[in-house]
Amino acid sequence: MTRILALGSRSRLLRKAHALGLELVHVQKPSLADPAAARYCSEVLLFDFQDLALATDLVTALHRHRPFDRIVSQAEIGQIPAAHLTDVLGLPGNGLSVVETLHDKWRLRQLLNARGIGPVAAEVVTAPEPVLAFLERHGDAVIKPLTGSGSLGVRMVADAAGALAAWAWAQESGLDRLLVEERLRGPEFSVESFSSEGRHEIVAITGKHTGGGVVELGHVVPAPLGEEQARSITALTEAALDAAGLTVGPAHTEVILTEQGPRIVEAHARRGGDSIPELVELVYGVDLESLAYAVATGPIPSTQASPPAGAAAIRFLVAEPGEVVEISGVEAAERIPGVVRVRLDVAVGDLVHELAWSDDRCGEVLVTAPDAAAAVALAAAVADTVVIRTRPVTSPTRRTLRAILNAADEILDPLARLRRPTPPAPPAPPADEVV
Known part of the structure; x- marks a missing residue:
């Protein structure tokens, strides 16, 4: 039986792998553990797989005992760990150099520009002044972290105020470098x-x-x-x-x-x-x-x-920032022909955050229709049927990057910890010193 190490998978994905007749060893972060995963796996291990040194030691020991055939992760946070472990164990699959190139937006942009593959003006900045110079040369720009997904930290910048605001956000978030690109x-x-x-x-x-x-x-x-x-x-x-x-x-x-x-x-x-x-x-x-x-x-x-x-479309539900006081129209939306699913990610009493990245959305509707235009129109109409009413609050509704990552139990660059030099051991005490 083919033996797979699955990193950070949801139970519904593990169910698909199990249906293929694969033996699954699942690794998940303790904060994201789902008891349902055990139904589909021979083993479930809970540890921080983004700690690459820890993951290397534990997975190497498991592989030595009973070898894996492949390491798979369908989660963004599992891409670098899976590629790193693939290299360490010498297994087939995309290795670290490939996945890191795609994970690191600056590294990918440099590669594409060097090969003449749809060149885009871009540079890495470590202060707001180079952003202003970039704006003078290229016009409006997009500023983003070098890694990440879900539009996390992405900002459109057109003037000095925008550049300063983006840099203030970076400092608040503990980032010392940002990627600035011409706005496409x-x-x-x-x-x-x-x-x-x-x-x-x-x-x-x-x-x-x-x-x-x-x-x-x-x-x-x-x-x-x-x-x-x-x-x-x-x-x-x-x-x-x-x-x-x-x-x-x-x-x-x-x-x-x-x-x-x-x-x-x-x-x-x-x-x-x-x-x-x-x-x-x-x-x-x-x-x-x-x-x-x-x-x-x-x-x-x-x-x-x-x-x-035919066609299928999804439309995400959004609402004004604030506390949710009423939700209506869900049952009516579900009865509309062509609707596959209506899902809410908020409830009355929850806080709707300012729309800064994908997880700030409030839910989704998914529909099918005969063609793309009809699907888009239907999805928009169904989404408009669901009304999420909020009231203003005095607390901030825009989350910091640190708060977002902490809520997701995620770090942007797991390789940074692996590459960080190990601090020297403290000097041994004198032979006659009691410790």
Whole structure:
């Protein structure tokens, strides 16, 4: 039986792996433990797998006792640990150099620019003054941490006030470097792909709705694109994944279609979040989450997209910051034809935070329809049916980066702890000193 080490997986993902006949050893952080995981696993271990030194010692010992065939993580926080352990144990899969290239936005941008793959002006800054100089040369910019997902810490900047505010946020968050890039203008998409033996197959292109901000408010599969636009986005994505060295597994590549052509925003060696895999499966019948585990059992049959069976869209629920005092319209929304799911992530009495990253959204609606335009319209109408009423509060509604990461029990760069020099041992006491 193929033996898999799964890092940071949710129970519903473990259920998919179990259905494939895999033996699962699951590692999860204690704060994120789910008792249901034990139903699908031969072992469940609770420790901080982002502590790479600890993870290396424990997983190496487990592997020595009963070897693993592959290490898999479908969680953003598990990407670096899984790649690191893959290298340490000499297992097949994407190694650390590949995953780190995709995880580190500056490293990926440098690679793409050096190869001439959709060049984008960018630099790393350590003070607000270089941001102002960048604005003078390139106009409006986007400032972001070098790592992270879910639009965490991403800001659009057009003037000195914005640059100073972004830098103040960085200092408050304990960051000493930020990535500044020229602002790309145009419709946004993501490419959902699966790679096997270095061959990339595009499963779907997803259309995105941000409402003019940085946080994604909706997705639709398939994206409303012409054939030539789809070909250009596909070619750019394949070139980027080739450059990064990705050889196996799912990838989620975000793209903006500018007047100069498509440009990469970022890419990840995992499936997309925000229920995008569910949209893909509804439309194309391809389960990217199961495939991420199935690759451990041998070559994967072609995942090349077949003609879409209609369209599927998701729209996220948002509300004014403050305390939730009333929620209405949920049952009415659920009765609308075409609705697959209405999910609320807040309840009366909860605090709605200012919309700064994906986890500040209040829920979602997922629908199907005959085509993309109809799906987008239906999702928007269903979302409007759900009303979340709040009242203002005196406490701050915008969370700090530290508060967000603490709530998620996450660190942005687990490699930093691994690479940190070990402090020297204190000198031994004199032989006659009592300790």
